[in-house]
Amino acid sequence: MTIRTRRTLATLAVVGLVPALAACTGSEAPGEEGNTPVPPGSAELSGTVTLVTHDSFALSDGLLESFEADTGLEVQHVAAGDAGTLVNQLVLTQDSPLGDVVYGVDNTFASRAAQAGVFEPYAPGDLDPSVADQVEPGLEGLTPIDRGDVCLNVDTAWFEDADLEPPAGLEDLIDPAYADLTVVTNPATSSPGFAFLLATISAFGEDGWQDWWAELADNGLRVTDGWSDAYYVDFSGAGEGGERPVVLSYATSPAFTVTEDGSESTTAALLDTCFRQVEYAGVLAGTDNPDGARALVDFLASAEVQADIPENMYMYPADESVELPAEWEQFAPLADEPYDVPAPEIAEHRDEWIEQWTATVIG
Structure with missing residues (x-):
């Protein structure tokens, strides 16, 4: 690989x-x-x-x-x-x-x-x-x-070995079947982390996103400060001993976990979780x-x-x-409908959203 x-x-x-x-x-x-x-x-x-x-x-x-x-x-x-x-x-x-x-x-x-x-x-x-x-x-x-699209990636080989269907989207992650499987980055210190927070705000709205994060935290979420730690220390699909098969990364990441014969990737991006x-x-x-x-x-x-x-x-x-690159069409497509939050809205609410996320997830 x-x-x-x-x-x-x-x-x-x-x-x-x-x-x-x-x-x-x-x-x-x-x-x-x-x-x-x-x-x-x-x-x-x-x-x-x-x-x-x-x-x-x-x-x-x-x-x-x-x-x-x-x-x-x-x-x-x-x-x-x-x-x-x-x-x-x-x-x-x-x-x-x-x-x-x-x-x-x-x-x-x-x-x-x-x-x-x-x-x-x-x-x-x-x-x-x-x-x-x-x-x-x-x-x-x-x-x-x-x-590029910031989105969740899954270690497809891990899920196959565990005889467990990979999560399809955000709602699946709070199911007890996926307890202790997810690692993301902190939106206060990481741009992918903040992008993913914005994706959840767009997905669940002002009245629902904090409840979703609270349930995800209760389901064994792990949070790291930066992308490298999340992907290379905690993610099982990076080939470096990580134990969590769901990680916050990029839609392009599966293009770089392709098998030697080029026929498949051992990871996949969940394109219904993306922020552009x-x-x-x-x-x-x-x-x-x-x-x-x-x-x-x-x-x-x-x-x-x-x-x-x-x-x-x-x-x-x-x-x-x-x-x-030729393999990107197969292994690294962009999301058809990524989540979006306009820049002026981000500017107005950034600090508020990060404070609310921190209180909800970190405590």
């Missing part, structure tokens, strides 16, 4: 594999007349650009070096932890920013950073319409880089190198990086015209 999931990303160098990039292009930052980014290769592009990301950022060998060669910029990479931790750090350090560009702020946390004034509005000028359409109200000035996650890149307000920062955002949105995302960050590229 081959297992390659997002944990791999935390240990990969931020490097690349494709030939030298074509020149990145950009547009004026909204509200900044005459501030058109300088094309790569111009003498005006120089110095260091610091890219701040979550721990799961990775590119193929040579790709980032090609960008540096084309632009004359030097890119330094800072990994700040899980996406939730990343946003907390951005907000706390906004008067002395951690870097020039951020990647990995998603639609569950981005409104908090936007309201705090963390970003300088900027978007590349040649985005595919499918990319531009993924910018939610209140998040204008950020650039979608990738997308979009990860953004943005220029950080107060950047010391604004032209270099915009060129780096252009690079992250470029065709070369978009094509690189599935095999390295195991997410769908934001650009829907990009060709996907």
